[in-house]
Amino acid sequence: MEIKVDQLSKNYGENNALDQVSLTLEGNKIYGLLGRNGAGKTTFMDILSGQILASAGSISIDGENPFDNQRLTESICLIKEANNFSPELKIKQVLKIYSYFYPNWNQEMAEELLEIFNLKQSAKIKTLSKGMESALGITAGLASRAPITVFDEPYIGMDAPSRKKFYEILLEDYQENPRTIIFSTHLIDEVSLMFEEVIILREGSVILQESAEDLRAKTIAISGPKDQVDAFLADKEIIQRNDLAGSSMAYAFGSRKEALDAGLEVEGVPVQELMIHLTEKKKGA
Amino acid sequence: MKKELDENKPIFLQIKEQIEDSIIDGSLNSGERAPSTNEFAKFYQINPATAGKGINELVSEGILIKKRGVGMFVTDEAKGIVIEKRKQTFYENYLLPMKKEAQKLEMDRQELINMLNREDEANGN
Numbered sequence: 472m473e474i475k476v477d478q479l480s481k482n483y484g485e486n487n488a489l490d491q492v493s494l495t496l497e498g499n500k501i502y503g504l505l506g507r508n509g510a511g512k513t514t515f516m517d518i519l520s521g522q523i524l525a526s527a528g529s530i531s532i533d534g535e536n537p538f539d540n541q542r543l544t545e546s547i548c549l550i551k552e553a554n555n556f557s558p559e560l561k562i563k564q565v566l567k568i569y570s571y572f573y574p575n576w577n578q579e580m581a582e583e584l585l586e587i588f589n590l591k592q593s594a595k596i597k598t599l600s601k602g603m604e605s606a607l608g609i610t611a612g613l614a615s616r617a618p619i620t621v622f623d624e625p626y627i628g629m630d631a632p633s634r635k636k637f638y639e640i641l642l643e644d645y646q647e648n649p650r651t652i653i654f655s656t657h658l659i660d661e662v663s664l665m666f667e668e669v670i671i672l673r674e675g676s677v678i679l680q681e682s683a684e685d686l687r688a689k690t691i692a693i694s695g696p697k698d699q700v701d702a703f704l705a706d707k708e709i710i711q712r713n714d715l716a717g718s719s720m721a722y723a724f725g726s727r728k729e730a731l732d733a734g735l736e737v738e739g740v741p742v743q744e745l746m747i748h749l750t751e752k753k754k755g756a
Numbered sequence: 757m758k759k760e761l762d763e764n765k766p767i768f769l770q771i772k773e774q775i776e777d778s779i780i781d782g783s784l785n786s787g788e789r790a791p792s793t794n795e796f797a798k799f800y801q802i803n804p805a806t807a808g809k810g811i812n813e814l815v816s817e818g819i820l821i822k823k824r825g826v827g828m829f830v831t832d833e834a835k836g837i838v839i840e841k842r843k844q845t846f847y848e849n850y851l852l853p854m855k856k857e858a859q860k861l862e863m864d865r866q867e868l869i870n871m872l873n874r875e876d877e878a879n880g881n
Contacts, residue, residue, distance in 0.1 A: 501803055638801045646794050646804050664767060664802040684806060687766050739764035 472498050472533050472546065472618050472651060474519065479528035480675075481514050488514040490675035491528065496653075496668075498619075501645060503666035503683070504655040506750050510672040512655045513551075516621050519653075520549040532619070545573060548617035550608040552624035558597035562590055562607060566614075575616035580644070584610040587636055601628030609637050613644055621653045638665060657750075660743040671749050679749060683742070690745055691727055694720040695735040703733045710740070711748045722748060761800055771796055771810030776838045779819070779830060786835070790820055790828045817841075 474496040481489040489511045496502060506512050517523045518530055521537035521544055530537065537543045556565050562585065570576040585592065588606035590599075599607065605626050612620055626634050642665065645652060656662060669686060671679040679686075690710065693700060700719035704712070710722040722740045730737045761770050775791070778784035791799075796807035811828060814820040819834045858868055 500805070635801075639798055642797045642801060642804065643794070646797065664761070664763075664800065664806070667803045667805045683803065684766065684768060684809065692764075739766070741763040743763070 474498065474619070474651070475529075475531045477529045479515075479518065479530055480526050481511075481518065481523075482526045487675045489518075489525070492672075492675070492677050493528075494670065494677055494680055496651065498651045499649045500667040501652045501654065501665055503659075503663065503669045503746075504653055504672070505657070505659060505669060505746055506672035507657065509674075510750065511675040512672055513623060515672070516549060516623050516653070516655060519619075520544075520547045520621060522549070546617055547619045547621065548573060548612055548615040549621045550612035550623065550625050552627045553601075553604070555608045555611070556596045556604075558595070560596050561592070562594050562596070563592040565596065565607065565611065566592070569611050569615055573615040573617055575618075577614050577616055580616075581610055581614035584613060584640065587640075588633060602630060602633070603628075605629045606633060606637075613640060616644075616648055616650065619651045619653070621655070623655045624657070626658075634661065638662065641665070659746045663742040663746060669746070671746070673750060686745065687739060687742060689724055689726075690722060690740045691725050691730055692720070692722050692738040692740045693725075693730045693735045694718065695733075699734060703730060703735060710745065761802070767800075767802055767806045768810035768813070771807050772813055775811070775814060776819070776842070779834050779838050780842070784830055786830050786832045788830050789826075790814075790830060792827055 476492055476494050479489055479492045480487065492511075492515065504512055504515070514523075518525050519532075519537060521540055524538050532543055532547075535543055537547065560568075566578070566581050569581075570578060582592075585607075588603070588610065590603060590607060590610070594603075596604065596607075605628050608625050609622075609629075612622055612625065626637060629637070638661070641652070654662060654666065663683070666683045669679065669681055669683050670677060681689075693703065695703075695718065697714060697717055697719045700721060703725075704721060704723055708724040710724070712719065712721040712723075714720075722745065727737050758770075758774065761767055775784065778790075784790060790811070793804050793808045793811055796802065796811075797804040800807075811820065815822055815828070817837060818831055819837055820828045821831050822828055854868075
């Protein structure tokens with residue numbers, strides 16, 4: 472399902488949570504939607520999943536507006552970091568509700584996941600720990616098999632082995648049942664290699680949308696004598712730079728070959744480093 | 757197989773190189789099945805499209821062949837192709853950096869040759 476966003480804005484009073492965002496997501500990929508807290512990720516996902524209306528601009532999924540749209544809502548599953556389920560329900564009832572709501576629901580997978588995460592169907596939501604609640608969110612999100620599945624910080628409170636299990640199952644199921652998965656997180660390092668495409672939001676604007684492999688190919692970490700680095704960076708976009716005792720080290724957009732020809736040491740930029748710097752606020756902005 | 761990937765290098769290239777390494781060192785022979793996109797994606801927790809890109813390049817270079825519904829297999833010519841390819845990059849990846857470092861240390865050609873000879877003797881070649 473193609474998602475098309477054009478000049479989308481959302482204001483809360485004087486605060487622009489989203490500011491004229493335009494982008495197209497072709498679909499059937501794993502997307503990383505990244506940004507610091509307050510960059511507009513959650514607002515974007517709420518609009519995408521039809522839960523709130525934009526202040527201006529448009530969003531369409533397969534040509535239709537998702538707001539209050541029955542056909543689309545059953546194609547989109549949004550799992551947030553908390554409060555996905557009402558506290559008085561039992562896990563069993565949650566699964567029942569999801570199975571009614573999502574036409575592609577896979578009960579077998581849901582039960583298998585509950586077992587893996589050690590969750591009892593008879594347990595009430597309000598008795599679950601934060602990590603258990605997250606695991607249930609992940610179970611519901613994966614088993615819904617919705618054509619568009621959005622995970623907004625879904626693993627708060629989950630321990631490392633459970634998170635690893637989640638990534639494994641996600642990748643396996645995604646390959647058997649390709650669909651659009653949008654992953655929003657500020658814990659980038661564990662998941663960065665799973666993304667096919669990366670979208671970075673900063674202060675309500677899209678500052679980058681790029682295939683993860685291209686991004687890796689286009690960015691370089693260079694080091695060398697300060698004047699040589701200065702000369703090389705003169706016409707480049709610099710991501711981050713450090714100087715120490717006459718030598719300099721920088722992350723920049725540029726070609727590996729050009730940097731080598733300029734006599735500099737060249738390496739790749741670790742993805743999480745890259746994303747951390749790109750999602751950071753610009754100085755003085 | 758490496759336990760973890762190096763995040764500083766393009767991931768699809770590393771997938772490619774791993775299969776090539778296995779072909780060169782004989783752990784993966786002609787006619788045998790190479791790990792699938794799925795297996796790589798799951799093992800390293802990487803995007804399947806990325807793993808697929810590495811594998812597809814090996815197919816277009818004639819190193820792997822796709823058998824529909826069964827998987828990817830090592831071709832008869834694979835080892836020869838990989839070795840030929842690696843010889844070409846040997847110059848850039850090994851020789852050039854070595855010369856550069858030798859220059860930094862003010863070593864001349866004779867010193868380098870002596871070193872090579874010494875290493876041969878030490879290993880009884």
